[in-house]
Amino acid sequence: MPTLFALVAILLWSTLALLGSQLTHLPPFLVLGIALGVSGLVSFFWPKAWQIPWKTLAVGVGGIFGYHFLYFRAFALAPAVEANLINYLWPLLIVLLSPLVLPGMRLHWRHAWGALFGLTGAALIITGGQWSLQARYLPGYLLAGAAALTWALYSLLSRRLSPFPTxxxxxxxxxxxxxALAFHLASGGSLTALATLPFHDWLLLLLVGTGPMGAAFFFWDAALKKGDPRTIGALAYLTPLLSTLNLALWAGQRLTWVHGAALVLIVTGAVVGSWPARPSLSREPAARQPSTPP
Structure with missing residues (x-):
């Protein structure tokens, strides 16, 4: 069941690029504020949502808002391809940091190899096989790395904290x-444009707020609380693959051999990362059979 929850979250996240591509004419923090507002509106009709310790609220807000804040700032300071590639270190970081954050977790070779296969496949999809890092974009690269670390820590700490309801x-x-809305206003934006937004834009914002920036967070939370983060981290690399397939199906993006190679790598990584461990053989000697009398 946790794996299913993770896959549902991944499927929802894979629609974000398609939906977001039609909202690029709006300021990103305005989109983020409205989308999170749609999903957060439920909390005011669900009293248990706020009955949590301050530490839990700080980790949750720091994870969801902090990640997106760093993500958008990274894209403002560095080329999208390289920033997105560095951002997709978060599934690998979930795998690698699991033993450090969660007591009792051990890193097995299959988890590390699964995440590395997935990262390689994601790199092919995002870059098309061509990318370069330039020193002048270092601040953007660092922010993208910080975003990846923030989401990885949020995903793991949500399991480390005292139990809280999804x-x-x-x-x-x-x-x-x-x-997000406060930052939008503080950076010189306004809310007057909301009054003139066409119905199509509001519909897209509603879809983003209920799907990839709404229900996906709930499924992800449930998956990480009940599942193995090392396995889920390997599966998460399906997100850029499915996102690309969505763009190909609905937005006319052309698929190439690079996408085919990435598909093989990501699926291989998902299989290797989720491969069940072989049961350990008992070292105790087998019980002797009673000798039969002559």
């Missing part, structure tokens, strides 16, 4: 929405 995710979204 309903609390709506409170994380509500608080994140207010912070």
């Amino acid at each position: 309903a609390a995710v709506t409170a994380f979204c509500a608080a994140g929405s207010l912070l």
Whole structure:
């Protein structure tokens, strides 16, 4: 069941690029504020959502808002291809940091190899096999890396914290929405454009807020609380692959051999990373059979 929850979250996240590509004419933090506001609105009708410790709320808001804040700032300071590639270190970081954050977790070779296969496949999809890092974009690269680390830590700490209901995710979204709108206004934006937004834009914002920036967070929270983060981290590399397939199906993006190679790598990584461990053989000697009398 946790794997299924993770796959549902991944499927929802794979629609974000398609939906977001039609909202690029709007300021990113305005989109983020409205989308998180849609998903966070439920918290005001769900009292249990706010009945959580301050530490839990801080981790939740820091994860959801903090990740997107760093993500958008990275894209403003560095080329999209390289920033997105560095951002997709977060599934690998989930795998590598699991033993450090979660007591009792051990890193096995299959988890590390699965994440590395997935990262290689994601790199092919994002870059098309061509990319270069330039020193002048270092601040953007660092912010993209910080975004990846933020989401990885949020995903792991949500399991390390005292148990809290998944309903609390709506409170994380509500608080994140207010912070996103505050940053939009503080950076010179306004809310007057909302009055003139066409119905099509509002529909897209509603879809983003209920899907990739809404329900996906709930499924991800449930998956990480009950599942193996090392396996889920390897599966997460399906996100850029499915996102590209969505763009190919609905937005006319052309698929190439690079995407085919990435498909093989990501699927291989998902299989290797989720491969069940062989049961350990007992070292105790087998019980002797009673000797039969002559």
